[in-house]
Amino acid sequence: MMNGHVETYHENEERGVKRGGLQLPEGVRVRGHISAGYERILTLEALEFVADLERTFRSRVKWMLDCRKDQQARYDAGEVPGFDPATLAIREGDWRCDKVPSVIADRRVEITGPVERKMVINALNSGAKVFMADFEDSLAPHWDNVMRGHINLRDAVNKTIQWEDKARNKFYKLNNNTAVLFVRPRGWHLKEAHIEVDGEPATGCLTDFGFYFFHNHAAFRSSHDGFGPFFYLPKMQHSREAAVWNAVFDRAERNLGVPRGSIKATVLIETLPAVFQMNEILYELRTHSAGLNCGRWDYIFSYVKTFKGHPDRLLPDRVLVGMSQHFMKSYTELLIKTCHRRGVHAMGGMAAQIPIRDNPAANDAAMSLVRADKLREVKAGHDGTWAAHPGLISLVLDVFNSNMSMASQIESKPRDDVNITEADLIEKPRGVRTLEGLRLNTRVGIQYIEAWLNGTGSVPLYNLMEDAATAEISRVQNWQWIRYGAVLDGESVPIKVDKELFARVVSEELIRVEAEVGAQRFKKGRFIEAARMFARMCTAPELDDFLTLDAYNRVISVVPEARL
Structure with a gap:
């Protein structure tokens, strides 16, 4: 498999070991139970592909996590994040990422949610431009959830996914026109304890990426102008982590005979250290980049975690830590400027509100908040945004359609007026604690x-x-x-x-x-x-x-x- 082409294994029954009907590669153990259908994902070839990624990148992943600890120790000792003088040439250079493929040129509204079967169908049918199927923050990574999620995504890519709600006598299937599928694997820090490679638990994100890419890349690219699959990458703190993802993509494309640069990935800027590395992250991924996203909820979490050793930086009530806070506004504006300078999308944050069906007045108030937030984003220059519920899609689309006539604002809003300093990005939040x-x-x-x-x-x-x-x-x-x-x-x-x-x-x-x-x-x-x-x-x-x-x-x- 690792010689630049896909081998077939119909006559290779002697390789590896058997367990519960599975043919396992040497050194690989599947320690979760095998329910019906799991064998479609846990094939010998797919497990070999994942094991190769694990063996190739495991040491670099451990090194990156150690770097995070070293970095945090410096913050705990009083240091604050800042731009790296060693990479000034990258930040000031005139380079651009590869051109955005036409199939994802318009991303004005994206919906996110776990890889649960009904959710996948409803999200793809929602009217959003993109559905981000999530193995990370919105999925509890129980073994069954992960395995069924891969089955669901494989069926979605092949347009065969269906679901019947017998209690309500409802049948769900895909519409003719659906959102483009992106997949978010777990962060680097999470393991997949149910798969072991050479006696160690596998890295969660490499199994998520590996199984999805191996099983779906050909079918996905055949219906998306030769590009994809598409990914969202979470929890990065430094461009060294983007460099590893880029190497993972290169190896995956090479091993399965996929043209280089077919994979495109959007990075969530959802940690405080990463905001000082946005140019560097895009530079490392420039062949595979599909822009950056303002992962604002994790960003608030990261602000506290980064400054956990600083008693003078206590957050106010969480409901007060919104986009009006100077450090939050500064981060989003710098992200837009950075992305547009490099020729890629600057995606806005999540609208976490959900429709309130039994209280019209409360629902109107919630929808007004969503509308104001999305209007702020599109006027600032974002090329698209996130919603958590299908009931928000038409509202958000209306806001972007009324204020963004082109597929994106990459060229029309460079935001050259933005001049964000280190102090802007770490300014203390204001508000009461109750x-x-x-x-x-x-x-x-x-x-x-x-x-x-x-x-x-x-x-x-x-x-x-x-x-x-x-x-x-x-x-x-x-x-x-x-x-x-x-x-x-x-x-x-x-x-x-x-x-x-x-x-x-x-x-x-x-x-x-x-x-x-x-x-x-x-x-x-x-x-x-x-x-x-x-x-x-x-x-x-x-x-x-x-x-x-x-x-x-x-x-x-x-x-x-x-x-x-």
Whole structure:
């Protein structure tokens, strides 16, 4: 397989080992159970392809994660992020990325969601220009979710995906015209514990990318002018990580005989260190680049995590950390200028609101917020934006259609007027810190973790679509306030946030959650376990990098050794 062409293996039964009907490459173990249909994904050839990526890039991934730790240690010691003087020539150079393929020239509205079967069909049929199918923040990566997700995407690419809701007597299938499919693999930090290569768990993003690309590249490119598949890349902190992704793409294209540059990827700028590396990231991916995206919820989370050693940078209530904050506005404007200078799309952020069907007044207010946010984005120069719910697509399309007559604003809005400094990008956020903010964080964090443990990674809570990124804000903000004893605003007497107060809040908010979800649902759920996890993470001496790391250990379902 690794000689620049695809081999066939019909007569190679002697290679590898068998397990549960699977033919496994030497050194590879599949430790998750094999349900019907999984063998379509876990073929010998696909596993060899993924194993090659793992063996080729594993050491570089470990090195990158070590670099993140070293970088964070410097921030904890008082350093602040900034532009790298060693790459000044890249930032000031006149280079451009390869031309955007015509099939994705117009991306004015994109919808995102997990790779669940019904969601895939509805999102592709939603009227959006792009659907980003997500293995990351909106998916709880239980083994079944991951495997079924790959089956769903393979069926979607082949236009055979269908789903029947017997309870409602409804049948779902694809329309004739559908959104273009992008796929977001997991971040570098997450493992796939159910697949081992040479005795080590595989890297989650390499398995996500590898299985999807191997099974779908030919069918996808045949219907998309020879380009694709298309990807979104999450959680980067430095251009060295983009360089590894570019090398992964090069190797994948070469090994399967795909023309170089067919893969295109949009990078989410959703960490504070990455905003200082945007030119460098695009430069590393310039053959494979499809622009940058403002992953604003993770960006807020990253602001806290980056400055976790800085007690003078406490966030206000999370509902106040929006695009009017100077550091947020600065980041988006610099992203637009950078992308347009390099000839690629500058994608806007997520509208997390969802339609409120039982309260017209509240729904009108929520839709007004969405409309204002998207109007701000298109007037600033964004070439497209995200929505979390199909019910928002027509509203967002109307805003962009009324204010963007061309497929994009890459050439028409270079934003040469933007002059953003390091100080702009790290300016302290302003606003109050309240007891209700602490309570909301706690309710959201507990309910999200409970849903995640049960296999759901995207959860409607309080008229917003919560995923891992928004739940992370709740977690790290609570940690920050407790760690540094934030004094709450709006109280008749000063109240300092400490572990004792937080323990009372957790107890009281659990009672409220039980009342909201119902006693039976509460009893059957994992709310107590989730509350303990959330409380532990919020009061830990050191801030955990990601809440999903601990949570993932609780959902691993490997087959016992005796049955392998």
